[in-house]
Amino acid sequence: MASVKDVARRAGVSVATVSRVLNDSASVTAATRARVLEAVAELGYRRNAVARSLRTDATRTLGLVIGDILNPFFTELARAVEDEARALGYSVVIGNADERPDRQDHYVRTLLEQRVDGLLLCPTAEITPLVRDTVRDGLPLVFLDRTLPGLDVPTVRAEGAAAIAALVRHLRDLGHRRIAFISGPALLSTGRERTEAFAAAMEACGLPVPGGHLEAGDFQAASGRSATARLLDLPEAPEVIVAGDNLMALGALDEIRARGLRIPRDVALACYDDLPWFTHLDPPVTAIAQPVQELGRRAVRVLAERIEDRPVESVVLPSRLVVRRSCGEPAGTGERDAGEREGSVRA
Amino acid sequence: MASVKDVARRAGVSVATVSRVLNDSASVTAATRARVLEAVAELGYRRNAVARSLRTDATRTLGLVIGDILNPFFTELARAVEDEARALGYSVVIGNADERPDRQDHYVRTLLEQRVDGLLLCPTAEITPLVRDTVRDGLPLVFLDRTLPGLDVPTVRAEGAAAIAALVRHLRDLGHRRIAFISGPALLSTGRERTEAFAAAMEACGLPVPGGHLEAGDFQAASGRSATARLLDLPEAPEVIVAGDNLMALGALDEIRARGLRIPRDVALACYDDLPWFTHLDPPVTAIAQPVQELGRRAVRVLAERIEDRPVESVVLPSRLVVRRSCGEPAGTGERDAGEREGSVRA
DNA sequence: TTGTACGCGTTATCAT
DNA sequence: ATGATAACGCGTACAA
Numbered sequence: 001m002a003s004v005k006d007v008a009r010r011a012g013v014s015v016a017t018v019s020r021v022l023n024d025s026a027s028v029t030a031a032t033r034a035r036v037l038e039a040v041a042e043l044g045y046r047r048n049a050v051a052r053s054l055r056t057d058a059t060r061t062l063g064l065v066i067g068d069i070l071n072p073f074f075t076e077l078a079r080a081v082e083d084e085a086r087a088l089g090y091s092v093v094i095g096n097a098d099e100r101p102d103r104q105d106h107y108v109r110t111l112l113e114q115r116v117d118g119l120l121l122c123p124t125a126e127i128t129p130l131v132r133d134t135v136r137d138g139l140p141l142v143f144l145d146r147t148l149p150g151l152d153v154p155t156v157r158a159e160g161a162a163a164i165a166a167l168v169r170h171l172r173d174l175g176h177r178r179i180a181f182i183s184g185p186a187l188l189s190t191g192r193e194r195t196e197a198f199a200a201a202m203e204a205c206g207l208p209v210p211g212g213h214l215e216a217g218d219f220q221a222a223s224g225r226s227a228t229a230r231l232l233d234l235p236e237a238p239e240v241i242v243a244g245d246n247l248m249a250l251g252a253l254d255e256i257r258a259r260g261l262r263i264p265r266d267v268a269l270a271c272y273d274d275l276p277w278f279t280h281l282d283p284p285v286t287a288i289a290q291p292v293q294e295l296g297r298r299a300v301r302v303l304a305e306r307i308e309d310r311p312v313e314s315v316v317l318p319s320r321l322v323v324r325r326s327c328g329e330p331a332g333t334g335e336r337d338a339g340e341r342e343g344s345v346r347a
Numbered sequence: 348m349a350s351v352k353d354v355a356r357r358a359g360v361s362v363a364t365v366s367r368v369l370n371d372s373a374s375v376t377a378a379t380r381a382r383v384l385e386a387v388a389e390l391g392y393r394r395n396a397v398a399r400s401l402r403t404d405a406t407r408t409l410g411l412v413i414g415d416i417l418n419p420f421f422t423e424l425a426r427a428v429e430d431e432a433r434a435l436g437y438s439v440v441i442g443n444a445d446e447r448p449d450r451q452d453h454y455v456r457t458l459l460e461q462r463v464d465g466l467l468l469c470p471t472a473e474i475t476p477l478v479r480d481t482v483r484d485g486l487p488l489v490f491l492d493r494t495l496p497g498l499d500v501p502t503v504r505a506e507g508a509a510a511i512a513a514l515v516r517h518l519r520d521l522g523h524r525r526i527a528f529i530s531g532p533a534l535l536s537t538g539r540e541r542t543e544a545f546a547a548a549m550e551a552c553g554l555p556v557p558g559g560h561l562e563a564g565d566f567q568a569a570s571g572r573s574a575t576a577r578l579l580d581l582p583e584a585p586e587v588i589v590a591g592d593n594l595m596a597l598g599a600l601d602e603i604r605a606r607g608l609r610i611p612r613d614v615a616l617a618c619y620d621d622l623p624w625f626t627h628l629d630p631p632v633t634a635i636a637q638p639v640q641e642l643g644r645r646a647v648r649v650l651a652e653r654i655e656d657r658p659v660e661s662v663v664l665p666s667r668l669v670v671r672r673s674c675g676e677p678a679g680t681g682e683r684d685a686g687e688r689e690g691s692v693r694a
Numbered sequence: 695t696t697g698t699a700c701g702c703g704t705t706a707t708c709a710t
Numbered sequence: 711a712t713g714a715t716a717a718c719g720c721g722t723a724c725a726a
Contacts, residue, residue: 049460051719113396282629361713398703
């Protein structure tokens with residue numbers, strides 16, 4: 001593959017001049033510039049980002065470590081991150097932690113070795129030594145979606161408590177009393193926040209939460225299914241099941257469907273995280289929507305600021321309740337095309 | 348950030364020795380090795396992949412350019428590619444072309460500059476000059492999912508014709524005659540193949556395809572919706588709509604639902620590409636499943652072979668028909684949990 | 695305006 | 711077994 005040297009020789013100039021043309025730096029004659037560009041075209045020269053990075057000590061590359069690429073929430077997040085990064089002239093290298101701390105660390109390590117200019121991390125579980133070191137070493141780092149207490153790292157995330165409170169009030173107004181919650185892992189900030197918000201909201205509404213109505217899940221579909229099975233087997237089964245994320249809602253759906261139960265007649269369902277296809281289910285699922293796109297874009301912008309050594313602050317964005325018909329809402333609710341608009345309640 | 352030089356100084360050895368230890372190359376005393384490792388730990392040294400790549404002329408990185416990261420088919424594909432690549436010691440840089448040739452080229456260019464060791468490309472539309480150059484320059488390249496005629500590039504893809512023929516026979520056996528097809532872009536090999544296979548299968552079954560029953564879509568949800576609208580407005584509307592991919596099926600679902608029509612009573616629906624949540628719809632959607640995981644893994648393996656200069660061959664994997672209940676199948680079909688197994692027909 | 699020469703961090707060759 | 715050093719491709723300080 002042709003290098004600057006080849007281009008220089010072909011154009012009859014020095015490598016410095018070639019470099020100047022390539023970085024359109026000042027002071028190059030139009031004539032020489034043309035000659036260089038011609039040589040570039042003839043040789044099919046492509047700048048070597050590896051050598052360039054070694055020299056400039058910058059890769060124009062961002063790392064993004066997400067929890068689970070098959071989770072539509074993270075897919076959409078990754079998409080938004082890519083878009084914003086490209087707009088800012090960065091490439092993104094994605095690492096899929098698969099919700100495993102060891103795999104998260106594998107990618108963090110790889111990305112550090114690749115000398116990414118900054119790192120967007122959706123932390124899986126607790127603080128690992130590697131993450132602690134990364135913070136200490138001062139690599140521009142931003143937590144996304146989830147946060148890790150005790151570390152001084154800017155975080156971009158959605159606030160779930162208000163929307164969950166709105167959901168619980170909505171369910172109460174619908175006449176429900178026995179509401180169960182399938183929580184995410186207590187190790188994750190999002191898991192904790194949602195569970196605590198649910199408990200607080202129930203209390204605020206004067207609704208009891210029997211021990212059996214708080215099921216522990218792990219944000220994966222399988223746990224949602226088994227939790228639902230246990231819930232439905234209870235002597236006093238809940239009227240509503242609220243899943244802590246979309247994957248566990250999927251599992252709940254599986255179990256409900258396998259038992260031949262009907263939603264919302266036999267049991268109602270709602271969940272945290274909205275999905276494009278929830279509106280195609282029968283009945284469409286009442287859910288809490290996070291501002292996913294905005295989350296991704298903001299995170300990139302905050303990281304870019306950090307990279308440029310400008311002061312940054314954490315960002316907390318509101319989630320909102322999207323009322324549809326899986327909780328016994330009156331017919332017609334959220335049925336229109338842009339149902340999200342009219343049928344939704346701001347959290 | 349500490350470099351080999353710092354480690355060498357600290358350990359009281361030369362940089363060459365440090366390098367030897369890091370690459371556990373032969374002939375290093377256990378004692379010196381220990382000293383070096385200790386220095387590495389103390390300094391928190393991380394090898395610089397940039398410098399390493401410059402020297403070795405290899406990045407252990409693969410590029411993957413996909414059509415649309417929000418399309419679950421590509422998401423799953425990306426996941427499989429990542430998994431296999433990691434197993435082989437490669438990192439993957441994903442580029443989301445968003446089905447736009449200009450954006451595809453943007454990522455191809457970026458990846459070439461980053462000096463990826465090999466490139467997995469799901470071509471968007473026609474051959475671009477950049478792709479032609481890339482082939483000519485001899486960069487290890489493998490087409491994935493889609494192919495580009497006239498270029499000598501190994502391709503890993505699924506074969507759709509047999510499954511489509513099976514689907515058409517299935518529909519005919521169910522008593523349907525008026526079957527419409529929403530095709531993908533003719534510029535894409537997958538779009539062409541599926542459309543041609545549909546036409547051939549209909550002919551083989553002795554079923555007519557009136558002009559209006561072949562609608563042109565672009566693999567995006569919006570086009571599926573508008574095509575469905577046109578189809579349903581036809582004086583002799585089809586009994587079945589077959590969508591060329593899952594996104595267009597989503598659009599079809601939207602339109603059908605907006606009109607208050609019932610599936611399959613008013614109109615039946617089937618589509619190419621299976622999705623995890625098709626089984627949660629009411630009724631569950633009859634679809635054609637591609638061996639997505641296998642596609643991704645095989646593509647990485649073929650690319651790795653190419654990188655190592657071993658001879659490679661294209662791979663064509665079979666798709667299979669998954670019969671559920673959206674086409675008027677008898678009650679009970681595909682209703683069991685692992686319905687995919689029992690309810691499916693090998694293509 | 696243009697050219698020469700050094701150094702980025704690493705691996706590999708050649709000595710010792 | 712270990713060390714000195716060249717080279718990878720590029721950007722830039724300095725000289726001309």
